[in-house]
Amino acid sequence: MVEKGEERIDRRTFVKATGGAMLAAGMTAKSYGRILGANDRIRIGQLGCGGRSQGHVHMVQLAAKQMPVETVAVCDIWSLAREHRAAQVKRVFNLEPEIYKYSEEMLARKDIDGVMIATGDFQHAKLCVEVVKAGKDCYVEKPFANVLSEAIEARNVVKQSKQIVQMGTQHRSQPYPLAVRDVIRSGRIGDIVHIEQEWNVNEGRWRFTSMDTGQSKEMLMDIHSEWKEWLHGRPSKLKEEDTDWNRWLLGKPHRPFDPHVYLEFRLYKDFSSGIFDQWMSHGSDLVHLWTDETYPESVVATGGIFTWKDERENPDTCVAAVTYPRGFLYTYKTLFGNSYRSFSRIHGRDGTIENYGGEGASLFSITREGGRNEFDPADTGLVYKQLPIVGPEKDQEEILHVPGAPPPNSLGPDDDDVGHLVNWLQSMQTRTQPNATVDHGFSHSIVCIMAAESYWSGKKLYWDPRNEKIVDHRV
Numbered sequence: 497m498v499e500k501g502e503e504r505i506d507r508r509t510f511v512k513a514t515g516g517a518m519l520a521a522g523m524t525a526k527s528y529g530r531i532l533g534a535n536d537r538i539r540i541g542q543l544g545c546g547g548r549s550q551g552h553v554h555m556v557q558l559a560a561k562q563m564p565v566e567t568v569a570v571c572d573i574w575s576l577a578r579e580h581r582a583a584q585v586k587r588v589f590n591l592e593p594e595i596y597k598y599s600e601e602m603l604a605r606k607d608i609d610g611v612m613i614a615t616g617d618f619q620h621a622k623l624c625v626e627v628v629k630a631g632k633d634c635y636v637e638k639p640f641a642n643v644l645s646e647a648i649e650a651r652n653v654v655k656q657s658k659q660i661v662q663m664g665t666q667h668r669s670q671p672y673p674l675a676v677r678d679v680i681r682s683g684r685i686g687d688i689v690h691i692e693q694e695w696n697v698n699e700g701r702w703r704f705t706s707m708d709t710g711q712s713k714e715m716l717m718d719i720h721s722e723w724k725e726w727l728h729g730r731p732s733k734l735k736e737e738d739t740d741w742n743r744w745l746l747g748k749p750h751r752p753f754d755p756h757v758y759l760e761f762r763l764y765k766d767f768s769s770g771i772f773d774q775w776m777s778h779g780s781d782l783v784h785l786w787t788d789e790t791y792p793e794s795v796v797a798t799g800g801i802f803t804w805k806d807e808r809e810n811p812d813t814c815v816a817a818v819t820y821p822r823g824f825l826y827t828y829k830t831l832f833g834n835s836y837r838s839f840s841r842i843h844g845r846d847g848t849i850e851n852y853g854g855e856g857a858s859l860f861s862i863t864r865e866g867g868r869n870e871f872d873p874a875d876t877g878l879v880y881k882q883l884p885i886v887g888p889e890k891d892q893e894e895i896l897h898v899p900g901a902p903p904p905n906s907l908g909p910d911d912d913d914v915g916h917l918v919n920w921l922q923s924m925q926t927r928t929q930p931n932a933t934v935d936h937g938f939s940h941s942i943v944c945i946m947a948a949e950s951y952w953s954g955k956k957l958y959w960d961p962r963n964e965k966i967v968d969h970r971v
Contacts, residue, residue, distance in 0.1 A: 532609060532925050537564040541608045541632075543599055543623060544615035545572035545581035548637055551912045552612045553581065557588045558914035565921055569608060571596040574739040598743070599623060603630035610635065610660075610924055616761045617642050617768040619746050621650035628659045633924050635917070637664040638777040639944050640937030642769055647941045648964060654934040662920035663932035665781045665940065669916035670909060671901035672858040676842070676849060677786050679862060679896070685844030686867065688787055688824045692843070693779045695854040698835035700804040701812070702762040702770070734758060756807075763808040769948035770810030771830045772797070778855050779828050779840075780818070780943040781936060786842065790939050792826075793819045794970070795946035796956040803833035816947040828947075849896075853906030860904065863893035 532538060540556055542549050549570075556567050567585045570593050572578040578595050585593040596602040603611070603626060610633040613623050621641035627634040634654075640663055641647035654661045667673045680688065732755035741753045748766055751757075761767040762774060784790065799814030812832035819825055838854035846867040852859040865887050870876045878888070887893045895904065902909075916931065923930040942959060946966055950957050960971045 530606070530609065535564065536925075537566065538609050538921055538924060539568045539607055540565060541569040541571065541602050541605070541611045542567055542581060542585075543571050543602065543611050543613045543627070544619075545570050545574070545577040546614060548614035548911075549577075549581055549612075550584060552614050552635075553584050553588065554912045555914055555917040556612075558912070559917050559921060560589075562914075562918055563921060566591065567593060569594040569596060569602050569605065571599055571602040573597055573743050574734060576733060576738060597740070599626055600630075603627065603632060608632060610920070613637055616744075617773045618748065618761070618766075621646040622746055624650050624661065625653045628654055628657050628661065631659070633660040633920075635662045635664065635920050636937070638781070638937070639773045639941055640777075640934070641941045642773050642945055642948065644942075644945050644964075644966060647938055647945070651934050651938045658927070660920065660923045660927065660930060661934050661937075662916070662923070662930040663781075663934070663937040663940075664916075665778060665932045665936065666909075666911065666913035666916035667778060667782055667856060668785055668931040668936065669913060669919050670856075670858070671898040672860060672896065672904060672908070673782055673785060675896055675898045676851075676860055679849065680786050680842070680844070681788075684847065684862070685842070685849060686846030688822075688842060688844055690824060690843040691783050691786070691826045691841070693782075693827070693840045694829045694831075695775055695779065695838045695840075696831040696835045697854070698831075698833060700806060701832050702760055702774075703804060703806055703808060732756065732759065763810055765809045765948075765952065768810065769944060769951075770808075771812075771814050772816070772944045772947045772951070775830055775855055776816065776828050776947060777940045777944050780826070781932075781940040782840075783818075783820075783826050784936065784939050787820070787822065787824070789820045789822060790935070791821075791961055792943055792946065792959050793821050794956060794958045795819075795943065795950050797947040797951040798954075799951065811951065814951065816950070818943060818947075847891075853908065856908040856911075857906050858902075858904040858908035859906050860896040861893055862896055863887050864891040865893065 542552055553567055556565055559565050566589050568591070570578050570581045570585060572581065578597070582593050582595050585591070602608065611627045612635040613620055613627065614637050615623060617639055620636050620639065624634055624636045641650060679685070734755040736753045744758060757764050757767070762770050795816060795818045797814060797816035799811040801808060801811055802813050804812045813830070815827065815829040817825065817827050840851035842849040843866060847862065847864045848866040850861045851857055870878060873879055897904065920930045946957050946959065949966060955968050958967050958969060958971050960967050
């Protein structure tokens with residue numbers, strides 16, 4: 497049950513009632529959305545008004561310079577969040593957006609074409625189902641899901657619909673990851689034997705209300721975004737009367753209201769797997785992009801809380817090892833206690849591709865070094881004695897450049913990737929699949945879910961693709 501003033505509306509009753517009204521009008525959920533023309537203004541609703549939603553509105557603002565699109569509605573069960581996001585929309589689009597507390601209210605609007613979801617990790621799949629069943633196209637943040645049954649249901653609902661659903665894995669629309677995919681497909685570095693990613697940051701990631709870092713409040717306020725500013729300090733600005741705690745739980749076992757769980761859900765295992773959900777979702781998706789794999793063979797993960805001992809449940813340091821049916825190993829690692837030189841490395845039988853920087857970095861080099869003609873360094877003479885290391889000319893190392901793209905660097909584009917959003921908007925117009933489909937989202941979800949389950953169980957886990965189950969024995 498959910499409350500709106502003194503009125504109480506059961507979600508099932510609401511859906512049944514509105515569904516009946518739609519059938520009486522000769523419509524179904526799948527035909528609910530209007531047909532867009534190339535010059536029609538696309539109307540977007542924002543579902544979830546936290547920090548990532550700020551980026552979503554910014555992306556729409558950037559896209560509006562290329563095509564007719566605007567945000568016309570915002571929805572969040574927390575009053576402060578939805579008011580804050582509405583103010584941003586008014587500022588950048590010069591319009592008064594409609595403001596909603598509950599998703600079904602916003603989804604009942606016939607003039608909304610697409611909805612962007614930026615809520616808690618555990619809410620993504622369920623809300624995507626709601627959006628699609630309402631006949632709206634959907635942009636849903638990663639991870640697509642962190643419960644396997646929800647991932648399967650959401651994927652099936654999307655694939656049985658006519659809606660255009662884009663995952664928030666924006667690297668699938670960026671020129672450098674796509675160029676790396678093409679290099680691998682060309683056979684230049686041979687068959688892949690290992691892909692390694694180590695993405696680090698030296699901070700108590702996702703903990704902003706009670707961490708003891710020795711930094712002043714003023715310094716923390718400068719470091720973190722406006723959303724995180726809300727979270728800083730006790731008592732929290734989030735009051736139980738200003739939100740709907742039971743609705744936020746969205747089917748999770750009931751627990752007493754806790755504003756820090758609500759706002760810092762990434763630290764708590766019932767709602768997120770933390771590093772796996774947030775970063776390995778991108779990492780594994782890149783692996784799938786580069787290798788055309790769709791599911792793992794096995795996953796084993798370990799780690800712990802070694803630096804930030806501050807009430808968090810999810811690890812601040814972890815590593816996962818994943819094998820794939822094509823016969824290669826993928827290892828993913830993140831540290832929150834040291835930020836030294838994050839990187840990705842793709843080992844092929846005939847060469848190596850190195851990426852300098854963390855998730856999203858666009859600086860890649862391609863070299864023959866490490867290929868089948870180079871053996872143990874003692875035999876091949878590849879002994880380095882000074883820094884920076886520069887490979888021998890015979891290995892023909894080169895920096896990857898993409899014509900027409902910005903010069904590569906160790907940071908790459910930020911999360912507000914307008915190209916990825918425009919790809920979704922254009923797919924909405926043409927009714928063709930976008931760059932990051934629901935199948936891609938399902939694939940990265942499998943890896944992240946298995947990594948989290950392995951971490952907490954201490955077991956090596958296997959994927960049964962025929963029955964779509966996680967098992968503890970080789971299939």
